[in-house]
Amino acid sequence: MxxxxxxxxxxxxxxxxxxxxxxxxxxxxxxxxxxxxxxxxxxxxxxxxxxxxxxxxxxxxxxxxxxCSYKSSKVHLKQFGDKAPHSDALLVGIGEQAGVVDVGQGYAVTFKVESHNHPSYVEPYQGAATGIGGIVRDIIAMGARPVAVMDPLRFGAADHPDTKRVLPGVVAGIGGYGNCLGLPNIGGEVVFDSCYQGNPLVNALCVGVMKHEDIHLAKAAGTGNKVILYGARTGGDGIGGASILASETFDSEKPSKRPAVQVGDPFQEKLLIECTLEAFHAGLVTGIQDLGAAGLSCATSELASNGSGGMRVELDDVPLRDSSLSPEEILMSESQERMCAVVEPGKVADFLAICEKWEVTATVIGEVTDGERLEIYWHGERVVDVDPRTVAHEGPVYERPYARPGWQDALQADDPARLPRPADGKELRAAVLALLSSPNQAAKSWITDQYDRYVLGDTVLAPPEDGGMIRIDAETGLGVALATDGNGRYAKLDPYEGARLALAEAYRNVAATGARPLAVTDCLNFGSPEDPAAMWQFAEACRGLADACHQLGTPVTGGNVSLYNQTGEAAVHPTPVVGVLGVIDDVARRTPMAFRDEGQLIYLLGDTAEEFGGSAWSQVAHGHLGGTPPRVDLERERLLGEILIAASRDGMADAAHDISDGGLVQALAESCLRGGKGARIVVPDGADPFVFLFSESQGRALVAIPRSEEVRFTDMCAARGMPAARIGVVDGGSLDVQGQFALPLSELRAAHESTIPELFG
Structure with missing residues (x-):
């Protein structure tokens, strides 16, 4: 250069x-x-x-x-701020490394989801592992101790040879890094669809806990304050990795980009976590920034841009693993497990002593100046002299052209109502087994069992529950619940409604555990912004999510945009992944999903309609995608959430499970298998058994009520206007839909739990 x-x-x-x-x-x-x-x-x-x-x-x-710049998405992301609902709980919103919410008792929780899609295709293990490492550093940079991670994943067809290459590596990378850090993995998703062939989506979420007074922000303030780079040494791995790989259309015919994928060291990251938190608690840090995508280029320009002055950096002082690196390579390197802190001169010795205690390499590489420039020197010569704002915050902003694609109307007109459906009990039984054994609806325990879900001892709900739940105060039982959701099939049919449906399901999953939803993080995975159809999908999804968050009162606190998710001309389904965080005053009152006691009464909350657009049944039975997705009524979702939370708080519900992909029969089977108890179900008079079992109508949940609470529960539902129908009882060792079919739990379990191990084990 x-x-x-x-x-x-x-x-x-x-x-x-x-x-x-x-x-x-x-x-x-x-x-x-x-x-x-x-x-x-x-x-x-x-x-x-x-x-x-x-x-x-x-x-x-x-x-x-x-x-790094969000240059194609900024104009649409503004809606999350412009339409944001008022929230007394929101302490730090969009614009920082992660959002922060008040959960009571002086505690604050920070959480965020990000993507590491393209690196995980090139090098599955390291791509996924460093995705976990990067999101964890975002959380510790806010001043919080990480307490859990989650992993929403999307892969190509389950039986495709390349999925057999990518999935095991991704799962091993997530488990290997997270387990070594000692962080429980409390949830996520695994979805298979041929649209993700060649472009898997590997999203990672981390949640951390702190006291209000421990919140830290990324800024370089105070003339004369020192800039300290600490953590791993800088090497040639990951040069331009996440930033370049995630900013272009991926072409499988191009030479391998393997050298651009970062290499992670979870043991180094664990030391970095403890070192950083001790420095925070000692009051030694003025500002801090993790080094992720764009490495030192990002850390120095963002710290300087967010501060009150300029910055001078000496690249010669950066600890290197490779002495041959040029200034350009040092600035672009995305070597992992590194952070940048701004420290007052009188506190530098104490900061370095803490780093030495934790065996973390730390070096003063610069200082805050009284000017407005970021100046970087190499061998005494000035190689950078820029206004840091122009680098970090004043990049290009594009209003990309977008247009509803010409095929959208035909796709929506292709209603699955025309498809043959089961005609009798025997065919219904076969359809249930086919659904439950399909890769998307089958049990994912082969995957989740590779993650440590209970390390640290504070996990109270973990997969396959509706949401993960962590206790954050041992004395009071205060806890938080999280769920991530996103149905790309729904979003392909209608991206506006698809985004609203993603929020609704995550909101419903959190409420089903008994926690009150508070805030949202999102990872928006879409195709090329240079394609007007993909850009229309993105614009519509942003509009839908912003509108839905406003209506439900759950502000977006931050997140990630991942574009160029396509191989050649074929884009992935528009996939807005939405994470919802909720708070519960006492985790002892949580509601699990399992049917556990015979005699429990099974109630269906909400209304069921004939809604099969984008459904699991249409995919499994016919390989079909068409029609319109289920209708979403956010006021009904809010009401359902209030019912579920009240039932949990007041001891009225022994179990609850949201109804989503696969419909009622999927939820029934999962609750039966989770608790090892059967259920006798009665199809309501006049109802079509197929629609009753397989419809994916929203705003519904399954609850198990002790007989002693039935009157109180039904009175509450009636008073609030929530449809509640008693459809059965927990009983026996089969899922028995009376007058239609009976499925022994042993047969159900074999179908549900064998698919993924047979594919990948």
């Missing part, structure tokens, strides 16, 4: 200094290879009043990438 007549750098290479760049305006630079467009490169030159140095070009290229 250096031009002629620059001063000599390491290994005799010419050094492209700021002064040299000003003298050599016509030097050719590899802006296109670094992912910049011609007009973006010209804009950099306009900002600087000269051509950029090689180091500056590296910084702008990674920080203006789609992954």
């Amino acid at each position: 250096s031009g002629e007549n620059g001063k000599n750098g390491k290994n005799g290479r010419n050094l492209d200094t700021v002064e040299h760049a000003a003298r050599t305006p016509d030097t050719e630079q590899p802006w296109a290879e670094l992912g910049l467009k011609r007009d973006e490169y010209d804009r950099v030159r306009e900002i600087l009043g000269r051509r950029p140095t090689g180091a500056e070009l590296a910084m702008y290229s990674v920080m203006w990438s789609e992954h």
